[in-house]
Structure formats: C-alpha cells, structure tokens
Amino acid sequence: MVRRVSSTFLKGDLESAILYSVILTELGIVVFKDEKLEKTFPFKDSVREYVSVKKKESKLKELVDYLSPLQRGITVSDESVMTLLKKNSIDAQMMEEKELESIQSSKPQIIVDAGFAQSIPDALTKLREFAMGLSSSKVTEVSESPDLHIIQAINSLDEIDKIANGLSSRLREWYGLHFPELDNIIDSINGYAQIVLAGKRDALTKKYMRMQDFQNLKQI
Template sequence: MFLPLYLITTSEGIGVYRDGEKLLFLEAKSEHIPEIMEGKLPREFVDEIEKRFKGEEILVDDKRIVEWLSQYLLVKLASDDDLREIKRIRRKIKDEMEEWNRIRDVSIRMTRERIRRASADRDKLIIQAIEAVDDLDKSINLLVSRLREWYSLHFPELNDVKDHEEYVQLIKKYGERSKFPEKYLEIAKSSMGADMEPEDLEVMRSLASRIEELYRMREELVKYLEDLVPRVAPNLGILVGPLLAARLMSLAGGLEK
C-alpha cells in the first residue's frame, strides 16, 4: 500500500510529496501567482499529476484548492494528523531551502573570489603594460631630443615643428631638406644648416624610422590597455580612463592594495 500523497504549496513553488520525498515540483513563476492566489493550479501541472498519480488520493491543506482540484483529481482536505505531516514536510522543505541558499551563497562567494583572484592576476599584466608605455615614453623623448639636436646641424629651422611624432616622420620620409614639401621649401632654401652627405642623412633617417617604430609599439600597448582595463577594473576605468586607471594600479601595486 502506498503512503499518502501530499500537495504542498510554498513560496518556491508547488510540489507533490510522499513521506517527505519530492516526487513532482513546479517552480513558482510570476504567471502562476494569480492562479495560486485564487486556489487554482496551472493546468499543465494538474495534467502531469493526473498522469503520474492516476487514481491515487492526494491530501491538500488548502480548502480552495481542494474544491477546485476535485473536478480533475481525487483530492481530500487534510485531517489534523495529515496537517502535522504537512507541517513536517514544510519544515523539511524550509531546511532544504536554507541549506541550498547557504550552498548557493558559498558558491557565489567562491566564484567572486575566483574572479577577484583572476582580476588580481590580470592587473599585473596592466601594471607591466603601463610601465612599458612609460619606458617607451622616456626612450622616445630621449631619442627625439637626440634626433632634433643631430638633424639641427642640417636643418635647424625644422625645430619649429613642435610635435615630436610629426618631426620624426618628416625626417624619415625626406631626409635632405631640399626634398621637403613645398610648405617647408622656402625655409629650407634659406636654412642656416650645413650641407650633409647622403650617408649622414641616411643614418638620421634610420634613427627616425626606429623612433617611429617605438611610437607604433606605444600605440599597440595603449590599445591593449584600453581593451584590458575595462574588463579588469571597469568602475575605475570609467571613472578616470584606462591609462590613468592603469597608472593608479601601478602606483598602488595592484587592485588588492
């Protein structure tokens, strides 16, 4: 002989239980709430109960559900003894839900910790990248200063071009002052600089080419940081921008500091 079946509603949903064991369960969804409040059950759940437990009597502690469900299933209002069993099952459900919530909370904390540690590892990449950018800036400034001083022997008037990168590109592209574009030719013709052998100018152009490569490398690192910082430290990145965020991380020694 089967032990009795109990239909029990909780805040989590509706379930059919036997001896405290959940046999069938429907998670409570927003679309089900109006029906349940009226003492009704979703029809698909009723059909599933009928299919699974056809002919078995089901004990229910809600008179409204009994009245409505009796048109579909063999149901009965729970007696006092049955109510004690239903309360026991509800306590068990509550305990299981509390345990589940504890497990879920621990899982969430562990996941957050893994993300935090992963981010902490990633912030080391950010620190190295921004320090590489700063090293490149120092190298570029030093080499541009050397190139300006050197090339000024040939075309000192070009120092009026204040933008370092533009200055470097002009030397790399033209070298000899007489080959500069028209906007510079008038100045070039009256330049106070000395004439130079092609091989001397070629060495300067080669240096300019290397400096330009450093500029491209810097651009790649900046792009890398602009992509990485929002993923590792999104709030800080939004607040101060990717590069400054990276420098702050570098100064602090990492996100955890």
C-alpha cells in the first residue's frame, strides 16, 4: 500500500524533477517517487547498519536490486549511499541543499510515514536511542584501537617526565637555600633527593654517606 508523505520536501516541477529519491535515515532507507513513499528498507540493527553505510562498507543488496531496473534518474540524500549505488552501476546524484535541509527538518515525520516509528514522539525516542547507541559504539571503537593506547602511554610518559623535572627543580631551589653547595656536588636528582631525606646538613655523617653510596663525597 502506497502512503502519501505529509511533508512537502519533494514538491516542485514534476515535469523536470527526478522522480526517485533515496533518503538515508538513522532507522533505515526510504525511497520516494514524486511525493509518494514507494519502498522502505528498515535496519534490523540501526547503529551497525547505519555506520556500515556511512563507511561505504555496506552492499545495500536489497536497495540495489530494487533500483537497478529503473530507467529514470535517482537522487540521494547521502554521499555514502550515492557512492555505494554508483559502485553497482546505478546512476545517482546528490540532492540539492534546499532539499536536504527540508528532509532534515521533517525527518521524524518521514520516519513515521516509512513505518519505522508509530508516531512523532516514538520517532524522536528512537532517534535519541540511536544517538546514544552511536556514541557508545564510537567510544568502544576508539578505546579498542591499539594505536590510541600507544599514544596515550607516550603522552603519559611525557607528562610524568615534565612533572619529575618540575619537582626536581623545585626541590633544588628549596633545599639549596639550606645547602647551596650541594647543587654543585650532585647532578643526579635521585642522589640529591637522598641527601635531602637526611634533613639538615649536620645529619650527613660518613655512615649515612656510605649507606647511600656516596663514599666519595666529603661531609660539608
């Protein structure tokens, strides 16, 4: 049964207009002829199938089989769909910007007319659920990328190195007020920190020096 679309995004000069319009929605693909809904291709797994189309990985077999016999021109609302159709020797062109804007503004109604939702509120709910599912899938995809983990590890090491350098500089400045000569005696921040742990310079006994492997240093 053919249902008439309530929106007016396909109105115009029917003599010159391209008759078949293919619209990609988040819940499936819809084909219109003039202002009438001709065919729908609902997604069973909306997020997975939508992403597959956007990545140009989907074969769109049912849509291709349906459009292949058509002799008249076809316009599409999505560049990925156009690319996939052209791979199957189907001449498709992108819709004009004004048509795309009209489709976007009337998408909930298109979804209802296509039978993907029972009402406008239901369509909005399903679109919201789709958006949440799409966001979740992108987070999962990114988090599973080995390259991302390597990049994060390198960035973390860089941050740790900056923090360590900043703390070592602050330590030398602070303890240098009490023991300024030490800065010229020990270059290693690890060794410097061990001296600082002794507290006041009077606590730097020969025994402590030997324990910290500073046998060659003189008590100052």
